[in-house]
Amino acid sequence: MADSHAASALAHQFEDLDQQHDAASLGMWIFLATEVMFFGGLFAGYTIYRNLYLPGFEAGSHMLNVTIGALNTAVLICSSLTMALAVRAAQMGKRNTLVAFLILTIVLGLAFILVKLTFEWRHDYVEGLAPGLNFTKAKSMELFFCFYFLMTGVHALHMVVGVGVLGVLLVQAWKGRFGPDRYNAVETAGLYWHFVDIIWIFLFPLLYLIGGRY
Amino acid sequence: MQGHVVPKKIYFFVFGALLALTALTTAMAYVNLGQWNTVVALIIACCKATLVVLFFMHLRWSPRLMRVVLLSAILWLAILISLTTTDFFSRDWTPIPEGWESSQLRLPPLPGSLLHRR
Amino acid sequence: MATAVENLDTRVHYLNANYGIKSWLLTTDHKRIAILYLASITLFFVVGGIAAVLIRLHLIEPNGAIFEPGTYNKLFSMHGIIMVFFFMIPSIPAVFGNFLVPMMIGARDLAFPKLNLLSWYVFILGGVLTLYAVIGGGVDTGWTFYTPLSTTYVNTNVLSAALGVFVAGFSSILTGLNFVVTIHKMRAPGMTWFRMPLFLWAMYATSLIQILGTPVVAITLVLVAVERLFHVGIFDPAVGGDPILFQHLFWFYSHPAVYIMILPSMGVVSELIACFAKKRIFGYSFVAFSSVAIAVVSFLVWGHHMFVSGQSIYAGIIFSALSFLVAIPSAIKVFNWTATLYKGSISFQAPMLYALGFIGLFTMGGLTGLFLATLAVDTHVHDTYFVVGHFHYIMVGGAVMGYLGAIHFWWPKITGRLYPDGWARLAAAIIFIGFNLTFFPQYMLGYLGMPRRYAIYPPKFQVLNVMSSAGASILAVGYAIPLVYLIWSMRYGPVAGPNPWGAKGLEWETPSPPPTENFEQTPVVTEEAYAYGAKEVEVG
Numbered sequence: 001m002a003d004s005h006a007a008s009a010l011a012h013q014f015e016d017l018d019q020q021h022d023a024a025s026l027g028m029w030i031f032l033a034t035e036v037m038f039f040g041g042l043f044a045g046y047t048i049y050r051n052l053y054l055p056g057f058e059a060g061s062h063m064l065n066v067t068i069g070a071l072n073t074a075v076l077i078c079s080s081l082t083m084a085l086a087v088r089a090a091q092m093g094k095r096n097t098l099v100a101f102l103i104l105t106i107v108l109g110l111a112f113i114l115v116k117l118t119f120e121w122r123h124d125y126v127e128g129l130a131p132g133l134n135f136t137k138a139k140s141m142e143l144f145f146c147f148y149f150l151m152t153g154v155h156a157l158h159m160v161v162g163v164g165v166l167g168v169l170l171v172q173a174w175k176g177r178f179g180p181d182r183y184n185a186v187e188t189a190g191l192y193w194h195f196v197d198i199i200w201i202f203l204f205p206l207l208y209l210i211g212g213r214y
Numbered sequence: 215m216q217g218h219v220v221p222k223k224i225y226f227f228v229f230g231a232l233l234a235l236t237a238l239t240t241a242m243a244y245v246n247l248g249q250w251n252t253v254v255a256l257i258i259a260c261c262k263a264t265l266v267v268l269f270f271m272h273l274r275w276s277p278r279l280m281r282v283v284l285l286s287a288i289l290w291l292a293i294l295i296s297l298t299t300t301d302f303f304s305r306d307w308t309p310i311p312e313g314w315e316s317s318q319l320r321l322p323p324l325p326g327s328l329l330h331r332r
Numbered sequence: 333m334a335t336a337v338e339n340l341d342t343r344v345h346y347l348n349a350n351y352g353i354k355s356w357l358l359t360t361d362h363k364r365i366a367i368l369y370l371a372s373i374t375l376f377f378v379v380g381g382i383a384a385v386l387i388r389l390h391l392i393e394p395n396g397a398i399f400e401p402g403t404y405n406k407l408f409s410m411h412g413i414i415m416v417f418f419f420m421i422p423s424i425p426a427v428f429g430n431f432l433v434p435m436m437i438g439a440r441d442l443a444f445p446k447l448n449l450l451s452w453y454v455f456i457l458g459g460v461l462t463l464y465a466v467i468g469g470g471v472d473t474g475w476t477f478y479t480p481l482s483t484t485y486v487n488t489n490v491l492s493a494a495l496g497v498f499v500a501g502f503s504s505i506l507t508g509l510n511f512v513v514t515i516h517k518m519r520a521p522g523m524t525w526f527r528m529p530l531f532l533w534a535m536y537a538t539s540l541i542q543i544l545g546t547p548v549v550a551i552t553l554v555l556v557a558v559e560r561l562f563h564v565g566i567f568d569p570a571v572g573g574d575p576i577l578f579q580h581l582f583w584f585y586s587h588p589a590v591y592i593m594i595l596p597s598m599g600v601v602s603e604l605i606a607c608f609a610k611k612r613i614f615g616y617s618f619v620a621f622s623s624v625a626i627a628v629v630s631f632l633v634w635g636h637h638m639f640v641s642g643q644s645i646y647a648g649i650i651f652s653a654l655s656f657l658v659a660i661p662s663a664i665k666v667f668n669w670t671a672t673l674y675k676g677s678i679s680f681q682a683p684m685l686y687a688l689g690f691i692g693l694f695t696m697g698g699l700t701g702l703f704l705a706t707l708a709v710d711t712h713v714h715d716t717y718f719v720v721g722h723f724h725y726i727m728v729g730g731a732v733m734g735y736l737g738a739i740h741f742w743w744p745k746i747t748g749r750l751y752p753d754g755w756a757r758l759a760a761a762i763i764f765i766g767f768n769l770t771f772f773p774q775y776m777l778g779y780l781g782m783p784r785r786y787a788i789y790p791p792k793f794q795v796l797n798v799m800s801s802a803g804a805s806i807l808a809v810g811y812a813i814p815l816v817y818l819i820w821s822m823r824y825g826p827v828a829g830p831n832p833w834g835a836k837g838l839e840w841e842t843p844s845p846p847p848t849e850n851f852e853q854t855p856v857v858t859e860e861a862y863a864y865g866a867k868e869v870e871v872g
Contacts, residue, residue, distance in 0.1 A: 013434075013441035013518070015854075022277065023443045023517045029280045030509045033287035034547045040291040041551035041581050045566065047295050048302050053572055070240045074233060081229040084220070084270045091219050132562025142571050146564050150555070187272075194270045198263045205239055205255035214246040279516065290544045293631055298580045301635065301647035308645055 009182040021184055028188040032195045035158075039199055042154065046147045046206065056140030058211030060148065063129065063141075068119055069208040072112055073200060079108035080197045087190040090183035095176055098186070102170045105193065109163045116156055121149075148207055155203060158196045165189050218275040228269045235262050345748070345845040360445035361848055366431035367746070368452050369422060374815075376418040376459060379466075383411035385808060388770075388801040394791045404787035405472035406488065412475030414466075417497050418459055420727060421589060424596030425507055425542075426455070428738050429535045431746060433511055435839040435846065436529050438520025438855040443513040451506035458500030465493035474785060476586070479567035479578040483559040491560060494553040501546045504592070508542030511535050520838070522857035526620070529837050529861050530606075530613060533620040534599025537627035541588045541595075545631065549585035552578065576642055583634035591630040593727055595623060597690065597734025598665055604687035604737050605669050607835040609676025612862040615668040622661035629658040639710045648707055655705035662698055666691060681833075682756035686737030689764050693729025697722055700775065715785070718778025724771045736763070736814065743818065744828030748845040751821035755813060763810035769803025836862050 014020040050057045086101035124145075128136035131146050169189055172178065178186055239258040247254060268274045273281060346363045356364060387407050390398045399407065430448065434441050442448050465471055471493040473482040482490050515536050519528070555566050556578070565571025567578045606613050613619055635643060635651030669691055678684070700722040703709050713719065744750055773796040778784075782793045789797065831840040842851055 011445075012849075013439065013443065013445060019517055023513050025276065026279060026283070026516060027444060027447075027509060027513045029283045030512055030543055033283050034505050034509070034543055036287040036291055037294075037544055038547035038551050040294055041548045041555075043291070044295045044298055044581065045555070045577060048298060048574070048577055049572070051299070052302065052574075056572075066240060066243065070236060073236050077229065077232045077236065080232075080266060080270050081225060084225050085222070088219060088222070088225070131564040132558075139571055142565060143573065146558075146566055150558065154551075154554075191271055194266050198266050201262045201266070202259050204236075205243075205252075205259050209239065209243040209251070209255050212246060212251045213243045287544070290631065294548065294584055297632065297635070297647070297650070298577070298584075300650060301576070301580065301644045302574075304644040304646040 017181060024184040024188050025191070028191045032191060035195060035199075039151075039154065042147065042151050043202075043206075046151065049143050049147065050210070053140055053143060054211070056138070056142075057144045059138070060141040060144030061208060061210035062213070063124075063127070063137075064148070064208050065120070065123075066208050066213060068115060069204055072115055073204050075108055075112050075115070076197045076200050079105050079112070080194050082108065083190045083193045087183070087187050090173070090178045090186040091180060093179045095173065095178070098173045098178060099170065102166055102173055106163055106166050106170065109159055109166070109193075113156055113159055113163070116152065120152075124149075151203055151207065155196065155199055158199070162189075162193050162196055165192070218272065220269070220272065220275075224269055228265050231265055232262055235265075343843065344847065345843065346848045347748075347845050349848045358449070360441070360449055362430050362434055362442050362445065362448060363746070363846065363848075365448050365452055366427050369426040369430060369455070372452075372456060372459065373419050373422050373427065376414050379463070380411050380414035380419055381808070381811070383407050383414070385804065387411060388804040390787070391789075391797045392794075392801050394789050394794050394797075396787045399787065401787035402472060403470075405474075405785070406470030408785055409471045409474050409493075410466050413462060413471065413493060413497065415727075416475055416589070416593075417500050418455075418462065420593040420731060421504055422455060422507075423593075423731070423735050424600060424738060425511070425535060425538055425592075426452075426503075428531075428600070428742065429507065429511060429538075429596065432742070432839055433514055433532065433535055434518070435842070435850050436532055436837060437515065437518060437523055438838050438851065438857065439514065439518040440849045440851070442510045443518060444510050447506055448510055451503045451510070454506070455500055455503035458496045458498070458503065460496070461492050461499060462496030465489040465496060468492065476582065477553070477556055477578075478582075479556065479559070479575045480569075483556055483567055491557055494557055498550050498553045501550045504542045505546050508539035508546075511539040512543065515539075520855050520857055523838075526617065527857055527859075527861055528620075530602035530616065530619050530623070531596075531599035533623045534595045534602070537623040538592050538595045538599075540624070540627045541592050541630060545585040545588040545592075548581060549589075552581040552585070555581075576638065579638050579641055579643075580634070583637045584631070587634040587637065588627070588630040590723070590726070591626055593731050594694070595626060597731040597738075598623070598662075600734045600738040600741070601669060601687045601690050602665075603835075603837070604683050604741055605672050606862040606864070607741070607833055608681065608684035608687070609673050609678050610834075610864045611672055611676040612860070612864060613668060614671035614674075615664075616861065618664055619668050622664045625661040626658065629654065629661070633658050633705075636705055636710070639707055640714050645707075652705055652707045656702065659698060659702055659705075662694075666695055666698075680757070681740075681753055682760055683737045683741040683833075685757055685760040685764075686733045686740065689760065690730055690733045690737065693725055693733065693767070697725030697730055700725065713778050715783055716778035717774040717782050717784055720784050721771050721774035721778060724774070729767055729771070733763070736760070739814070739818070741833070742839075743821070744832045745839060745844045745846070747822055747825075748828050748843075749821045749825035750828050750832060751817050751825055755817045759810050759813035759817075762806060762813065766803050766806030766808075766810050770800050770807050771803070773797070773799045773803075836864060 009020075010017055011020060014023065082101045082104040086098055086105060089095075089097035089101055124130060125133065128134050129145050130149065131142050135142055135145065137145075166189060169186055172185070235258050239255055242254050242258070243251065245251075267284065273284065346361055350359075356368065359365060359368075386398070387404070390396055390404060390407070396404065430442070468489050470488055471490055472488050473486060473490060477490065477494060482494075515528075515532060558564060559566050559568070565573045567573045567575045569575070602613050602619060633651055633655040635647055636655045639648050639652075700718070704713065704719060704722060740751070740756055777793055777796045777800075780793065780796075782789050828844045830843050832844075833840075838851075838855055838857070839846075841855065
């Protein structure tokens, strides 16, 4: 029984479960490397323009709400904790715990997106801070807000995809698909989720805390 | 096949550290350190990222190859940013000859920007 | 050991294991996916080739024989976009990498077979979007999408073309990812890194570039799309943006991209030279390391495309010096291939003709690259036909010859059939002659001052242009001939057997065409690569 369960967990191209696990992890780490370069293009543009137009960037940054930003950061950190605990539950074959932590992670992720959409972006739009749509402030701030919306937007898109993936995993976990022999999907999804958290860890100071608030 | 199962205590400890560092970086923004504000913020962000990578992402217990992958990505991003910056930083080192300057072609750097501080 | 005449219909192999269109469109077999790519990129090559033929026909007359300048701009743009992103970049990796990487390391498939199939569908989606841009009126910014032309000043289908390229980029990333994981984790027992065929080192290095570089051009195209859609000013000087930032971000990928296009061909050439000189590649580890060195250093030189763009001259100096550096590993390969030929037992079948053609033409293209890397010279020849000659010598004289050599070398393995070598050699000769007649005059045109991407030119350049166009017609004939005999051979060619060339390598130790799982049992490797003259590899 354990044999057939193990055999069905092993894909035909691999020799054993260890190789399969290593391949899955390496694959996800390489994918994250591509994501580093993907966001990296935005960070590069941001770096150049911040150095060229620091006052405009400072002025723009001061229009963002630090409290909401910090709170959102905390929300993501909590979601990373719940994700790590979910992976742990999958490794130990604890189905109910896994389901619970996946649900928590999804809820926290959705909370982040919700806060972004309603409290931040909608507010920014109302204030006339959306380049291309209704930007009414000084030209020097426009570049800052371009990058603000681009970087948080691409980040949010990644969060949405992450929530979607976790949703799929939730359904599979509910059906009891994961166990000590087959939890690669949960672990690799976890790696992705933590990475998206790390991007935000850098976005928060780079966007919200430019020039200080003293 | 079980990978390394991390004790819950470690996760909670890292979680606490991350929250503390977030509070710290927010608080430091209200302290006047001039140009060092950015440096401090980035250092704290790197610490947080390192904690997430090592413990939440299990890099501490992962094969060396994963570390090479991550470090390569960071190095490559550094190449992109640094070589691009050499261009923008050194633009003004070559003065434009008399008569070639066209005021419409370049937006002059705003007062107070780094280019003026040199 | 198969008998001399094997009945291909009775043995089960990857081509006849399943029938029906669903078994092909839903396959996860790396060999079938390779064939899917082969068919797709051949289609794109024809489309891009038609654009090239139209360009050369138009340029027979100094005032332009056929098209309005606006249309001409669209032609060279579509030629570039389709050839670069939908033919050159996938060509060898997606066809021969997919087919051979698992076989050469003794595995049953790649690490992620379903991801492999997904990457083909993503490629097709990107292709459809780009063809929509063609049919919907074309793009006229050049394949380089320079701002602010692409963001502000044209009203052609920039968005759908950029989207098509963006999507196709993910196909490239996924393929590279698959190869790196496969090569790291799935080598057969005894297959150490330094026993791998050099083709695998080339594929590995190519994959590194695909993984690290492609995402940057992806986000850059997103920025262009955002600027077009929302009229924001990321690259718009009126708002403080800098068009040169676009060029930095674009070329950060696009320069390494040209090494994505050439490295796999270099890997093929190593295989061909070793087999048709019946000799181990001279300086194996130098060739292996040079592949990785090319991949790494290729990321440090992108500014040589921007010497006259307004980039700071100091950055230009740095990039110029680094560009000289990147020529060294390529030169090392050429020296090593040449040394391999010395005292080899050389035969001149079609694959070898392509390999030798590669070495000569790539060297010429590479040397002209040094001209272009020299700041002072580049000031004169930048954006002239000298550049066009340079990169066509490398990409067509180099990479495409390598691709054709690969087709002719592994065709028996892929299809189980042999093609008529006489016709193949004739086609290779016609291609060589047609190629040189097409592109050598372009060096001269550029040196004399004819700019690139111009629909009209001064009459003094007409003779060289006509020569180039004549060469193009010969080249087209040369490319058409293999299409005929290769398709013919699939049905009427003699049965090939496992190893018609007497080559070394795990892929030749299994029947042609291979069974779906590649090997009866996982091979165990006990000897070095290219062990010509040594005893047979033990299997199982």
